[in-house]
Amino acid sequence: xxxxxxxxxxxxxxxxxxxxxxxxxxxxxxxxxxxxxxxxxxxxxxxxxxxxxxxxxxxxxxxxxxxxxxxxxxxxxxxxxxxxxxxxxxxxxxxxxxxxxxxxxxxxxxxxxxxxxxxxxxxxxxxxxxxxxxxxxxxxxxxxxxxxxxxxxxxxxxxxxxxxxxxxxxxxxxxxxxxxxxxxxxxxxxxxxxxxxxxxxxxxxxxxxxxxxxxxxxxxxxxxxxxxxxxxxxxxxxxxxxxxxxxxxxxxxxxxxxxxxxxxxxxxxxxxxxxxxxxxxxxxxxxxxxxxxxxxxxxxxxxxxxxxxxxxxxxxxxxxxxxxxxxxxxxxxxxxxxxxxxxxxxxxxx
Amino acid sequence: xxxxxxxxxxxxxxxxxxxxxxxxxxxxxxxxxxxxxxxxxxxxxxxxxxxxxxxxxxxxxxxxxxxxxxxxxxxxxxx
Amino acid sequence: xxxxxxxxxxxxxxxxxxxxxxxxxxxxxxxxxxxxxxxxxxxxxxxxxxxxxxxxxxxxxxxxxxxxxxxxxxxxxxxxxxxxxxxxxxxxxxxxxxxxxxxxxxxxxxxxxxxxxxxxxxxxxxxxxxxxxxxxxxxxxxxxxxxxxxxxxxxxxxxxxxxxxxxxxxxxxxxxxxxxxxxxxxxxxxxxxxxxxxxxxxxxxxxxxxxxxxxxxxxxxxxxxxxxxxxxxxxxxxxxxxxxxxxxxxxxxxxxxxxxxxxxxxxxxxxxxxxxxxxxxxxxxxxxxxxxxxxxxxxxxxxxxxxxxxxxxxxxxxxxxxxxxxxxxxxxxxxxxxxxxxxxxxxxxxxxxxxxxxxxxxxxxxxxxxxxxxxxxxxxxxxxxxxxxxxxxxxxxxxxxxxxxxxxxxxxxxxxxxxxxxxxxxxxxxxxxxxxxxxxx
Numbered sequence: 001x002x003x004x005x006x007x008x009x010x011x012x013x014x015x016x017x018x019x020x021x022x023x024x025x026x027x028x029x030x031x032x033x034x035x036x037x038x039x040x041x042x043x044x045x046x047x048x049x050x051x052x053x054x055x056x057x058x059x060x061x062x063x064x065x066x067x068x069x070x071x072x073x074x075x076x077x078x079x080x081x082x083x084x085x086x087x088x089x090x091x092x093x094x095x096x097x098x099x100x101x102x103x104x105x106x107x108x109x110x111x112x113x114x115x116x117x118x119x120x121x122x123x124x125x126x127x128x129x130x131x132x133x134x135x136x137x138x139x140x141x142x143x144x145x146x147x148x149x150x151x152x153x154x155x156x157x158x159x160x161x162x163x164x165x166x167x168x169x170x171x172x173x174x175x176x177x178x179x180x181x182x183x184x185x186x187x188x189x190x191x192x193x194x195x196x197x198x199x200x201x202x203x204x205x206x207x208x209x210x211x212x213x214x215x216x217x218x219x220x221x222x223x224x225x226x227x228x229x230x231x232x233x234x235x236x237x238x239x240x241x242x243x244x245x246x247x248x249x250x251x252x253x254x255x256x257x258x259x260x261x262x263x264x265x266x267x268x269x270x271x272x273x274x275x276x277x278x279x280x281x282x283x284x285x286x287x288x289x290x291x292x293x294x295x296x297x298x299x300x301x302x303x304x305x306x307x308x309x310x311x312x313x314x315x316x317x318x319x320x321x322x323x324x325x326x327x328x329x330x331x332x333x334x335x336x337x338x339x340x341x342x343x344x345x346x347x348x349x350x
Numbered sequence: 351x352x353x354x355x356x357x358x359x360x361x362x363x364x365x366x367x368x369x370x371x372x373x374x375x376x377x378x379x380x381x382x383x384x385x386x387x388x389x390x391x392x393x394x395x396x397x398x399x400x401x402x403x404x405x406x407x408x409x410x411x412x413x414x415x416x417x418x419x420x421x422x423x424x425x426x427x428x429x
Numbered sequence: 430x431x432x433x434x435x436x437x438x439x440x441x442x443x444x445x446x447x448x449x450x451x452x453x454x455x456x457x458x459x460x461x462x463x464x465x466x467x468x469x470x471x472x473x474x475x476x477x478x479x480x481x482x483x484x485x486x487x488x489x490x491x492x493x494x495x496x497x498x499x500x501x502x503x504x505x506x507x508x509x510x511x512x513x514x515x516x517x518x519x520x521x522x523x524x525x526x527x528x529x530x531x532x533x534x535x536x537x538x539x540x541x542x543x544x545x546x547x548x549x550x551x552x553x554x555x556x557x558x559x560x561x562x563x564x565x566x567x568x569x570x571x572x573x574x575x576x577x578x579x580x581x582x583x584x585x586x587x588x589x590x591x592x593x594x595x596x597x598x599x600x601x602x603x604x605x606x607x608x609x610x611x612x613x614x615x616x617x618x619x620x621x622x623x624x625x626x627x628x629x630x631x632x633x634x635x636x637x638x639x640x641x642x643x644x645x646x647x648x649x650x651x652x653x654x655x656x657x658x659x660x661x662x663x664x665x666x667x668x669x670x671x672x673x674x675x676x677x678x679x680x681x682x683x684x685x686x687x688x689x690x691x692x693x694x695x696x697x698x699x700x701x702x703x704x705x706x707x708x709x710x711x712x713x714x715x716x717x718x719x720x721x722x723x724x725x726x727x728x729x730x731x732x733x734x735x736x737x738x739x740x741x742x743x744x745x746x747x748x749x750x751x752x753x754x755x756x757x758x759x760x761x762x763x764x765x766x767x768x769x770x771x772x773x774x775x776x777x778x779x780x781x782x783x784x785x786x787x788x789x790x791x792x793x794x795x796x797x798x799x800x801x802x803x804x805x806x807x808x809x810x811x812x813x814x815x816x817x818x819x820x821x822x823x824x825x826x827x828x829x830x831x832x833x834x835x836x837x838x839x840x841x842x843x844x845x846x847x848x849x850x851x852x853x854x855x856x857x858x859x860x861x862x863x864x865x866x867x868x869x870x
Contacts, residue, residue: 175775177867178865179865185692188696189866190772194768197768203795205795207771207798209789209791251827277579282641322780323783324778
């Protein structure tokens with residue numbers, strides 16, 4: 001097995017702050033910190049190359065630095081990519097995040113890095129890659145390298161990997177089911193948590209409540225402008241033309257549809273339907289307007305409250321759809337809306 | 351979905367029954383609907399009653415688009 | 430109320446001349462048993478199979494699991510459903526243990542149906558791989574729902590209950606191997622010692638999503654969509670008052686067997702009088718409209734408060750919009766000063782990166798989690814399939830699909846499958862068996 005290691009100018013033994021503008025280079029074999037990595041990996045994995053790049057070069061010429069490094073890697077065989085450890089060095093941590101992200105996207109190989117919890121690279125990249133919880137300074141080099149390589153070796157050998165907290169990396173926000181070993185029934189876990197809560201002792205919930213992620217509130221549209229503009233209709237309630245021509249899935253959707261409603265004032269039974277499996281479809285199939293209120297919006301068009309209705313409506317199904325898929329589909333729909341100049345929208349959900 | 355669209359600068363209002371769900375995901379302009387399977391028209395009522403309800407709530411949604419807000423808001427409906 | 434469950438442990442099931450239990454072997458007269466199934470003229474085809482743990486058998490679409498029982502002195506095992514109305518939870522009920530009656534569709538499956546593998550990698554995903562089963566594989570003439578994704582499965586589910594009663598009745602004159610006694614004194618008549626213990630209520634949220642009757646869990650035959658939260662004796666749940674519905678994605682579902690054996694209730698009984706004062710069960714529901722959810726949460730909190738409950742455990746049969754009921758109930762109880770622990774599964778998506786519950790609140794700070802409904806599961810072909818493997822992909826099972834751009838079809842030509850945990854029969858075991866939890870990676 002083969003590995004390639006990314007390090008900065010300091011750990012690549014080029015120099016300190018004065019060398020932070022050092023342009024990216026690739027060297028065969030191990031330089032500086034890469035020797036520690038090789039030692040920890042042992043004989044089963046060869047660190048074939050070391051990439052060295054100055055933190056300032058990466059910071060101020062990010063795209064160029066990534067482009068050059070990716071071109072170094074072109075055609076090279078490697079099973080895993082390491083960067084850092086970056087400890088508390090902010091620019092170095094962010095650089096490790098940038099390059100790991102680019103490498104895993106382009107080559108599809110596993111990437112691993114390590115940073116201290118105060119490194120800004122952690123918050124920027126923890127959801128995208130495994131970042132080990134590292135020490136504050138290079139004094140922790142041996143320990144931090146050991147953590148990354150121990151996990152990396154098991155990863156490339158396809159061995160069992162433990163949850164983030166057990167392995168010692170920053171959780172990526174990815175939750176999955178595991179069987180407790182040794183097994184503990186849910187009933188015992190409930191009783192244990194209940195007693196702790198009753199006694200006022202600390203306890204650990206199995207489902208920590210994440211903070212709500214908010215977006216900036218879009219500005220209000222003056223009524224006189226609304227009276228001249230097209231409003232778009234969208235739904236996650238699965239309203240589609242009868243027969244579901246785009247085969248939008250009834251749950252865990254990965255597809256969305258856009259349907260021309262030019263000249264249509266009312267969504268009629270037998271012409272439109274719902275494909276959503278998460279609710280009783282009878283009412284929506286009988287009168288799709290109860291989910292997608294085209295008839296009411298047409299009335300406001302006639303009244304002059306809105307200028308018109310965007311030519312298409314957009315539909316998908318909300319049930320079980322991953323946030324990543326929902327965000328991708330929404331992004332694609334946004335492109336459509338923006339290119340049509342749409343600035344106002346109504347989304348109905350079920 | 352609503353968040354991504356709003357983040358692109360498009361003013362959007364979501365019409366939903368499960369307000370706690372919409373609030374949890376961070377929707378800013380919200381208009382309540384009457385249920386999940388029939389958000390905008392109870393099939394147990396005559397078609398004109400259903401249309402009036404739908405017309406009213408869509409009107410509230412349009413007014414929501416024209417209203418400046420500082421924090422997430424659920425707009426009140428009267429029918 | 431005092432319920433004695435008289436346990437008859439079944440070591441094996443065989444077909445033979447006379448339906449009887451002898452030395453732990455349940456012999457089934459196949460012809461007689463099928464006649465019980467065919468009492469309903471809507472059943473058009475029926476066959477019986479015996480399946481044991483370790484068998485190379487895959488079953489799909491599985492619709493229901495029921496523990497065979499006999500109510501001493503006669504009377505329906507499921508009051509208000511298979512017979513007249515009577516009080517469940519008091520007296521003696523015989524139970525054939527370590528086995529179930531499984532109901533499998535011969536052809537047609539639906540959103541709510543699931544899959545069971547009796548051996549191999551797939552066996553760990555469902556509790557039912559550990560039990561012996563008399564499996565009814567049958568078809569019906571319920572053509573109105575043959576092509577519907579949502580099926581009431583009425584004829585098949587009721588046939589399963591009749592079969593369970595038929596098998597249970599062979600223990601009529603027999604002495605059980607052992608007994609479990611479930612007894613709670615009336616709440617106001619408990620000893621000072623018991624009253625001195627922290628009190629707890631168990632809040633159950635059985636599925637009641639469908640407005641149309643016939644799909645939801647039933648409480649003494651009454652559709653749970655049409656009820657408001659009410660106080661029940663835990664023995665009623667253990668003794669046939671509740672039967673499973675036919676709606677929820679399968680891994681989240683509680684089968685009738687789950688209700689009859691409810692591990693969380695049994696666990697609370699084990700603590701009762703020692704460390705806790707188990708007040709009872711508040712039976713709530715999971716209706717669809719927000720107003721109904723808010724009303725139910727209000728009733729639950731009020732009942733808990735009126736009872737003077739110090740603590741509560743809340744379990745939901747489902748995910749998606751039912752999460753709003755679950756969270757609302759936890760919040761209402763916490764606001765009423767009741768220390769609460771939740772019990773649920775999650776839907777974090779195939780990539781695991783989605784929000785675990787669709788509605789969340791920081792007041793629900795103590796939750797036990799039993800699985801991710803959308804985890805992808807890939808399983809090799811199985812020697813024998815009971816039912817119809819194609820139904821997993823074709824019939825809209827919540828964890829199957831016909832085709833997927835990246836994953837291909839759920840059912841492959843060689844008989845191997847790829848599915849979401851969603852379609853594992855009662856796989857997330859929110860009733861309490863689950864040894865799964867959710868962790869961050």
